[in-house]
Amino acid sequence: MKILVCMKQVPQKDAPLKLNEGGTWIREDISYEVNEPDAYALEEALRQREKHGGEVVVITSGPPRAQQVLREALAKGADRAIHLEGDGFVTLDAFNTAKAFAAAIKDESFDLIFTGLQSDDYGFAQTGVILAELLGWPHATIIMQIEKSDSGIRVKRELEAGFFQFVDMPLPALLTIQSGINKLRYATLIGIKQAKNKPLKKVSFDEVKLALGENLQRIEKLYIPQKTKKTEVLQGPPGEIAKKLVDKLRNELRVI
């Protein structure tokens, strides 16, 4: 099976985020990491290849720093990588990002495309589904298990409130992967060495520009959310805080 994994670099979970001067975006002088569900998507692709053979290709879009995500994926075992490189990719909406990916892979023939179920930055939860629509492929979202079947694949979809559902699908297909579908591996030293010699293709913004349209949604303003609740902040040494909390639990909330 030939599998493409769409990955994204996002701000590190505990990175202190600050607004830029215009209040349109965050200041970019922070640490980044791979979007967590995408790491699970990569892991699942590697496992499928180990079972059924084939190739795992990783793709991302973003400025030069985003190459780190691809390097790590190659070190973990991906065969090759595609980097849509440029600052222009950062502000694309989900529709345009999907269009850029579709344009970059138009000469390839994958059996499966995996994405994480959503990103930790924009949180659209849309790019994968739109990419499937652009390619004319069937898709399924929030996937927790993938098996090969006679006619294609059988996947386990997570539904809400603890429910699941099996779905039979033909190939090629696109799946958005849920965190926790598997256990992530670490890159080995040998893997890191080998990654240096693996192919990494760069695609510039100009090369896919013709496939893109105007962004159909625009962030007018980014800001720190207004509080809807009055929050009481407790301070002091731990022992004192514990006393204050217990007083609250007993006399205000009356739960103990």
Add this chain to the structure above:
Amino acid sequence: MADTILVVVEQREGKLNRVSWETITGAQAIAAETGWTLEAAVVGSSVGDIAKEIAATKVSKVYDLESAKLEPYTPDGFVAALKPFIEQKQPKLVLMPHTYQVRDFAPKLAAALNRTLISDAVGYKYEGGNLRFTRQMFQGKFAADVSFVGDPPYFATFQNGAFRGDQVAHGDAAAPVETVNLDVADGVVRNKPEAPFKEAKQAVDLTQAAIIVAVGRGIKEQKNIELAQQLAEVLGGEIAASRPICDSGWLPMDRQVGSSGQTVAPKLYLALGISGAIQHVVGMKGARTIIAVNKDAEAPIFEIADVAVVGNLFDIVPPLIEEVKKTKGA
């Protein structure tokens, strides 16, 4: 033709998903401010009863979009049903709840119509004739006001809890229901879903707990769960967790609170080392009182907390356990 808002309510296996009431409440508020007409649609097979249920609310009209090929739900089937309907009706705005089912088909529907979807909005603003939707970004650390570019129809989904379902306005008389029999061609639906099931019998019903002590990534290691467990025990509450903790197997999946776990509304929700990612918050923001302990003063959990303790949970929890014991023993 007057501008119209179309709410697509959610049904699963022939039952109305109650989160649809919230979407109608939000749509009614937008309709009141903009003067746009409000209509609703339900998509499925033999879902006329749901259409009638919706017709009792203050909407101008309800469409019952019917085809045998719409049960069970598939993204192909729903897009095949809704795309021509929306092309013909040309609503200005299409609103839906941000559920797992809607996430599965709405981006495809909008893209098939060459339009965009503002997903997971928590509110809207209508100023100077401009409609904007507010959505959370960077896991709730920031909010963004987002506007549509280009021509309608515009698509948006509302986060669970963005509006109060119990505040939905009812009409003086039932709205007319129009049944539309759709022709979904053979071969359009490619996925073959089986019946939904639960993994194992859920041993814990967190929805009934009055006190919940919940742990997040800040608990650091599996062995530290014990500390939170002790606190839950002395408080007479249940222990729960955010998704990463259950993914790691540190607590069983039936202890998970959030969009993929249980939705709870206890008297007290004590969040230990939980950052407050959206997927977790939607499952617990209905708690009467939220006490959050987190060493990161910027953590989004503090946005919704009633009581904030900025500090290391490993410093706070041990004396807290002792104090509770002392007080309860007294």
